[in-house]
Amino acid sequence: MRQNARMDFLNTPSRVIPAVDYRRERWRNQQGWTREILRMGPPGEDWALRLSIAEIEQDADFSAFPGIDRELVLLHGNGMRLCFDGGETVTLLPPHQRLRFPGEAALRGELVDGPTHDFNLMWRRDLLQATLLHRPLVGPMLFFSEPGVAWAIHLLGGNARFESEVALPPLEGGDTAWLGAGARTRYALHGAGELLAIRIEPRTGAAG
Template sequence: MSTDTFLSAATRVIPSVEYRRERWRNGLGWTREILRVPDNDDWLVRLSIAEIEQDAAFSAFPGIERELVLLRGEGLRLRFADGTLHTLMPPHDRLRFAGEAEVSGELVDGVTHDFNLMWRRDAVSAELLHRPLVGSMFFFSEPGAAWAIHLLAGQAEFEGEPALPPLQAGDTAWLGAGPRRRYALHGGGELLAIRVAAGVAAG
C-alpha cells in the first residue's frame, strides 16, 4: 500500500479516555498512545503522551523524527550525548530532534506530561503548529495530506460534521487524506495542529 493510502485512514475523533496506556519497558514512566498510522508496528506516524515520573533515558527510534511538547509539569531537561542541553519549560515549550539521538530526560521539579509526535522521515513530512482557538479555524485535507488536531484546552466541534463528536480538552481528531475537503473547527481554547504529508520535505 502507498503512503497516500495509509494517510487516508478514517477521519475520526479519539477521546482521551480511549488512549492506550502502557508502562515503559524500563518501568520509569507511562505512555498513552493516541494514534498510529497505519495501526501496526510499521507505522509512519505516531502520536502519544509520555508521563515521565523520574529521570530516564529515552528509547532510540532509528529513521524517525521526533517533536516533544511539554503539556504539564514544571519542566523537562533533555540532555544529549553530544553535550547539548535543552530545557522544555511551561507552558508549552517544544523541541524537534532525531530519533537516533542518545538523550535522557531530567525532571526540573516533579512529573511531566509530554506530547510526542514521531514520523518516519523517509516516507512522510510533518509540521506541528501551536495555536489559540478563537472562533473558527479551517483545515483542509487533500490527497497525500492529513491533519491531526490535539485540543490542549477548551472545547471545540466541527461545524456541519455530525459524525465527528465535539472535542474536550485532551481529545484528538484525525482528518484523513483524500479529496480536498474543508473542515471548520469552532470553539475556544488552545490546540496543537499537525499536518502530515506523503513524501519528504524540501531542505
C-alpha cells in the same frame, strides 16, 4: 505497486479519539509510561506515524527510534531538561515549550521540579513530512484535508466542535481529531481553548 500506495494509511477516515480511549503502555526501555493516541503505517510494516503522551515521573533515558524524527511538547508540569549525549542540554518550560530532534539521539530526560506530561509526535523521515503548529482557538479555524494531506488536531484545553460534511463529535480538552487525506474536505473548528495542529503529508520522493 501503484504510485503512493504505501501512503494509503493517510486516507484513514476522519474521527475523534477521546482522551479516555488512549492506550496506556510501558516505554520501550521500561523507564516510563506512554498513553498512545494513534499509530498508523503501510500494511505489513511498522508504524510510520505515532502520536502519544509520555508520563514522566522520574529522570529517565529516552528510548531510541532509528529512522524516526520526533517533536516533544511540554503539556503539564514545571519543565524537563533534555540532556543529549553530545553535551547539549535543552530545557522545556511551561507553557508548552517544544523541541524537534532525531529519534536516534541518545538523551536523558531530567525533571525540573516534579512529574511532567509531554506530547510526542513521531514520524518516519523517509516516508512523511510533519509540521506541528501551536495555536489559540478563539473563533473559527479552517483545516483542509486533500489527497496526500491529513491533519491531527490535539485540543490542549477548552472545547470545540467541527462544522463539515463529515460528521464528527465535539472535542473536549485532551481529545484528538484525525482528519484523513482523500477528497478535498473543509473542516471549520469552532470553540475556545488551545490546540496543536499537525499537518502530515508524504515526503517528496518517497517510494510509492
